[in-house]
Amino acid sequence: MTDRQHVLTSPRIGNVPTNSSRRAPGRASAFADGWRRWWPYYLMMAPGILFFFVFHYLPIWETRIAFEQVRIVPPNVWVGLKHFQVLFSSPVFWQVLANTLIISTMKMVFFLPVPIIVALLLNEVRGGSLRKFIQSAIYLPHFLSWVVIAGIFIAALSPTDGAVNNLLGMAGMAPRSFMTDTGAIRWVLVFTEIWRSAGWDSLLYLAAIIAIDQQLYDAAEVDGANRWQKIWHVTLPGIVPTIATLFILNAGMFLNADLNQVINLSNDVVRSKIDIVDTYVYRIGLQTGEYSLATAAGLFKAVLGTMMIVVAHFVSKRLTGKGVW
Amino acid sequence: MALSRKTPIERIEYAIIVSTLLLLVVVTVQPILNLLAVSLSAPGKVPGMSGLAILPDGLSFEVWSVLLQHPNVQRGIINSIFITGVSTVIGVVGTALMAWGLSRPNLPGRKALFILVLVTIVFEPGIIPDYFVNKRLGLLDSYWSVILFKAVNAWYLIILIRFFEEIPKELLEAAELDGANPFQVFWHLVLPLAKPALATISLFYLVFHWNEFFRAMIYLNDQGKWPLQVVLRQFVIDGDKIAIVGADSANNNTGAGQLNLRALKAGMILLTIVPILAIYPLILKFFTKGTMSGALKG
Numbered sequence: 001m002t003d004r005q006h007v008l009t010s011p012r013i014g015n016v017p018t019n020s021s022r023r024a025p026g027r028a029s030a031f032a033d034g035w036r037r038w039w040p041y042y043l044m045m046a047p048g049i050l051f052f053f054v055f056h057y058l059p060i061w062e063t064r065i066a067f068e069q070v071r072i073v074p075p076n077v078w079v080g081l082k083h084f085q086v087l088f089s090s091p092v093f094w095q096v097l098a099n100t101l102i103i104s105t106m107k108m109v110f111f112l113p114v115p116i117i118v119a120l121l122l123n124e125v126r127g128g129s130l131r132k133f134i135q136s137a138i139y140l141p142h143f144l145s146w147v148v149i150a151g152i153f154i155a156a157l158s159p160t161d162g163a164v165n166n167l168l169g170m171a172g173m174a175p176r177s178f179m180t181d182t183g184a185i186r187w188v189l190v191f192t193e194i195w196r197s198a199g200w201d202s203l204l205y206l207a208a209i210i211a212i213d214q215q216l217y218d219a220a221e222v223d224g225a226n227r228w229q230k231i232w233h234v235t236l237p238g239i240v241p242t243i244a245t246l247f248i249l250n251a252g253m254f255l256n257a258d259l260n261q262v263i264n265l266s267n268d269v270v271r272s273k274i275d276i277v278d279t280y281v282y283r284i285g286l287q288t289g290e291y292s293l294a295t296a297a298g299l300f301k302a303v304l305g306t307m308m309i310v311v312a313h314f315v316s317k318r319l320t321g322k323g324v325w
Numbered sequence: 326m327a328l329s330r331k332t333p334i335e336r337i338e339y340a341i342i343v344s345t346l347l348l349l350v351v352v353t354v355q356p357i358l359n360l361l362a363v364s365l366s367a368p369g370k371v372p373g374m375s376g377l378a379i380l381p382d383g384l385s386f387e388v389w390s391v392l393l394q395h396p397n398v399q400r401g402i403i404n405s406i407f408i409t410g411v412s413t414v415i416g417v418v419g420t421a422l423m424a425w426g427l428s429r430p431n432l433p434g435r436k437a438l439f440i441l442v443l444v445t446i447v448f449e450p451g452i453i454p455d456y457f458v459n460k461r462l463g464l465l466d467s468y469w470s471v472i473l474f475k476a477v478n479a480w481y482l483i484i485l486i487r488f489f490e491e492i493p494k495e496l497l498e499a500a501e502l503d504g505a506n507p508f509q510v511f512w513h514l515v516l517p518l519a520k521p522a523l524a525t526i527s528l529f530y531l532v533f534h535w536n537e538f539f540r541a542m543i544y545l546n547d548q549g550k551w552p553l554q555v556v557l558r559q560f561v562i563d564g565d566k567i568a569i570v571g572a573d574s575a576n577n578n579t580g581a582g583q584l585n586l587r588a589l590k591a592g593m594i595l596l597t598i599v600p601i602l603a604i605y606p607l608i609l610k611f612f613t614k615g616t617m618s619g620a621l622k623g
Binding site: 034038040041042044045047048049051052054055056057058059060062063065118121122124125130133134135136137138139140141143144145146147148150151152153154155156158161162163164165166167195199203226227259260263264278281282285286291294295298299301302303305306309310 | 339343346350352355373377422442452455458473476507535562609
């Protein structure tokens with residue numbers, strides 16, 4: 001709006017009359033006018049728009065094979081909901097869905113408090129260079145791939161010469177093979193997630209803490225509040241909106257138990273405990289070749305996941321003013 | 326002033342806080358230092374080494390020299406650099422151009438395009454449809470399958486749009502009045518102003534593509550095209566010893582076969598991290614700033 005007004009009132013534009021005389025009549029020429037002004041932008045956006053169509057919308061169109069029987073010689077045959085019936089009557093599917101929900105719940109309960117505590121502690125550190133040193137160290141794992149992290153933990157958890165079992169040995173405890181222990185592997189997922197991202201996520205809370213009005217602390221000090229009282233009565237209330245936002249957003253991603261993590265930390269011994277929907281789709285789809293069934297499972301997850309994210313977005317927006325986008 | 330009023334209890338509290346954080350630093354860094362120590366130790370000393378060690382026992386660069394001379398590793402390094410480099414350039418250019426258009430408030434169809442992008446964030450149809458699109462386009466087993474997929478990231482796009490929207494309108498209008506066309510405004514005005522944001526986005530893409538392994542693993546059958554992450558996965562996660570040691574050396578206990586597998590794995594893991602460590606100072610500078618200024622999650 002303002003662009004146009006500016007142009008019209010500007011004394012430097014010599015061709016205003018022709019412009020406005022062209023704009024007056026019907027829709028077709030208004031379109032031509034808009035096109036004349038905006039085509040350069042569309043030309044610049046063209047590669048991006050093309051990309052979104054080809055690599056995001058074509059896959060959506062491809063999900064139709066969830067409703068088809070794939071034939072080696074095309075065309076495929078439409079079979080409706082048959083694959084979904086097979087899927088929902090498969091005990092394996094319900095097991096991987098349960099695994100996904102269990103792992104997500106464990107991560108949410110045990111991961112979420114850690115970055116908050118780290119941020120609260122970091123905020124208490126006064127020396128600028130000490131704080132920078134700690135931050136530089138604990139942010140690093142967030143930038144490593146899950147292949148690398150899995151490699152690091154396979155070494156650190158090794159029953160013979162891993163750091164963890166060396167420590168257990170010093171405490172007089174028997175070594176434990178965590179990576180092949182069905183009772184431990186889910187905790188390995190939780191811990192590696194904390195190792196990778198708790199440090200980095202603390203940055204989000206630290207940003208919220210720094211934004212808290214310093215006068216609140218000064219006032220608390222005048223009232224004689226000690227360190228913990230200030231944290232409890234000023235800092236924590238100040239970051240509650242951030243905590244709520246991140247909690248809700250994580251809830252929206254509940255069905256993403258992290259394919260890259262699981263696929264690298266999994267092995268034949270513990271697979272049944274940590275097989276999630278995504279790894280199930282990968283296995284039956286790309287390894288066994290049951291494309292339609294795998295696509296149906298993926299689509300089921302995608303639809304459910306979309307509903308959860310959209311609900312999470314609006315709940316978050318309503319409660320804290322911040323959404324997913 | 327605060328310092329002078331510190332009571333002994335407050336000092337102890339502070340010591341506990343700092344030691345807790347330092348413990349976190351140790352837990353984060355020690356596993357990586359241990360791998361470094363193992364990879365640099367004298368081959369004979371590796372078998373008995375503790376997982377707690379952070380200094381090499383003896384000193385030997387043999388593991389690193391074997392790895393760096395290994396054809397699979399060399400190909401992996403070249404492939405990773407190629408894929409990461411090309412993907413990042415395509416990603417940054419495509420994202421910046423699209424963000425520039427979408428940041429203009431009066432662009433016709435702006436809202437529709439926004440929804441088009443948002444849908445891709447909330448609805449992900451999964452890996453099988455992705456795979457079939459690649460197949461249909463004839464991209465399977467080509468570098469382009471990995472490069473073009475996820476070329477423009479919707480989140481980074483939104484971050485850049487927000488940044489471009491902050492550019493003062495007066496500046497853009499002044500340039501337009503001077504007769505600059507949208508291409509010139511973009512090139513001479515918007516890009517220079519957006520340098521910090523573009524640097525941040527570039528680093529996002531660099532890290533993302535360097536760490537990418539899943540798509541490379543499922544789209545590239547030809548081992549000669551594998552990036553380092555997939556080579557690493559085959560060796561360390563799948564435990565495919567032959568991949569690095571070589572069948573002859575493994576059977577006859579010669580060459581790399583003489584080296585401790587644990588040390589080779591440690592070296593291979595570290596080799597994959599080296600580029601991340603090299604740009605880590607930049608990451609700290611730009612990522613932390615970007616995150617502090619409100620962009621959620623990297």
